[in-house]
Amino acid sequence: MKWIELGELCEVKAGQGAPQHKEEYSEKGIPFIRAGNLEALTNGNPLDICDKVAKEAGDAKGLKLQKEGSVVFAKSGMSCLKSYIYRIPINCYVVNHLACLTVIDDRLSSRYLCYVLNYIKPKTLINDLSYPSIRLGDISKMKIPVPPMDTQKRIVEVLDEAQSLIDKRKEQIELLDDLIESIFYDMFGDPVKNDKGWKVKKLGELIEVNPKKSEISGIKDSDLEISFVPMENVLEDGKLILEETRKISDVYKGYTYFKEDDILFAKITPCMENGKGCIAKGLLNNIGFGSTEFHVLRPKNNLLAKEYVFHLSKSKKFRKEAENKMTGSAGQKRVPKKFIEDYFINVPPLLLQNQFAEKVEAIEKQKELMEESLKLMEDNYNSIMQRAFKGELF
Numbered sequence: 001m002k003w004i005e006l007g008e009l010c011e012v013k014a015g016q017g018a019p020q021h022k023e024e025y026s027e028k029g030i031p032f033i034r035a036g037n038l039e040a041l042t043n044g045n046p047l048d049i050c051d052k053v054a055k056e057a058g059d060a061k062g063l064k065l066q067k068e069g070s071v072v073f074a075k076s077g078m079s080c081l082k083s084y085i086y087r088i089p090i091n092c093y094v095v096n097h098l099a100c101l102t103v104i105d106d107r108l109s110s111r112y113l114c115y116v117l118n119y120i121k122p123k124t125l126i127n128d129l130s131y132p133s134i135r136l137g138d139i140s141k142m143k144i145p146v147p148p149m150d151t152q153k154r155i156v157e158v159l160d161e162a163q164s165l166i167d168k169r170k171e172q173i174e175l176l177d178d179l180i181e182s183i184f185y186d187m188f189g190d191p192v193k194n195d196k197g198w199k200v201k202k203l204g205e206l207i208e209v210n211p212k213k214s215e216i217s218g219i220k221d222s223d224l225e226i227s228f229v230p231m232e233n234v235l236e237d238g239k240l241i242l243e244e245t246r247k248i249s250d251v252y253k254g255y256t257y258f259k260e261d262d263i264l265f266a267k268i269t270p271c272m273e274n275g276k277g278c279i280a281k282g283l284l285n286n287i288g289f290g291s292t293e294f295h296v297l298r299p300k301n302n303l304l305a306k307e308y309v310f311h312l313s314k315s316k317k318f319r320k321e322a323e324n325k326m327t328g329s330a331g332q333k334r335v336p337k338k339f340i341e342d343y344f345i346n347v348p349p350l351l352l353q354n355q356f357a358e359k360v361e362a363i364e365k366q367k368e369l370m371e372e373s374l375k376l377m378e379d380n381y382n383s384i385m386q387r388a389f390k391g392e393l394f
Contacts (some may be wrong), residue, residue, distance in 0.1 A: 001391045007140030009108045010101040015094035024057035031092040038084035065091040068099045069110040075099040076133040083123045087114040112152040155388045162381045169374045204341030208298040213257035220252040227283040229280040229290030241276040251289040261288040263297040263310045267335040305353035
């Protein structure tokens, strides 16, 4: 199998800067993919959540459409450590943090290119961890295995089938998430219409938003190890990955504080729209610090169960209203604290909230079994990929 430099097979270029004014965007415009949008690859299609730029605005700014079938991935910023790689299905704009590879040689299939880059991982080209970046020249010099076209097609067919099985299992897991939301509405009614006739109060009366870290000021200079949670370790399905620890003295200034059983709500676009959030469980020494792009929600006065608050914050209606209240420029919009504090919430009996929490726990156990099965599928997929690009599959 020949190994050929990408620059011989593809046009390697970067995207362009995004328009900065709201009037330059339109629901009927051309998709503009940012590095952050590619995180949706783990839970949907990036095009489902990216902003749309009005064609007139794109022309005025001199934006160039990237061709359908081009392969894009982050070449700078923290996203380039994650290797989200995407084959764009239509002509669209991409941000300047993305590298764009357009096949120009009939020896290479763009679908095969997307798979092989996911195997080789361009993040190995990163040259500066303080501000991760990959040079376009280094991408052009990167070599990939290029078998005959008929072999490429067979590899793509096998990997497509394996990926389809993985996607179906993920859909089944997502349906369990939908079931939780359905149970939420069945037990508590529409949180906007309040068709159950519950008492209504402002959320800020019932929860503390962003508790002050001064409550642990007595240990702020200590070497006590606690959990550290960057944004990427909070997933769209409510999972929290606890793999980092730091000393309190190193994170007390400059990061968001929370403790065991607090609710983390991602306030920045597109993480908020993607549904990032979790209940903080299993924290080392019951304390956590993390991204400044979290709002921390903590029920008080024993009127709300944490599961009720969390699933309210995960609901589509809550997220949609939060999206409408975001402030800031395109690409840097955030949900203000005041929106959460002023949000009117139904207050059902605590007993009913606890019954809901029990149902959620049972469904979460089902999800765990499905996720174990998904892990086996993904391991098999990775094994097939490894054999394919070593020339051992066909």
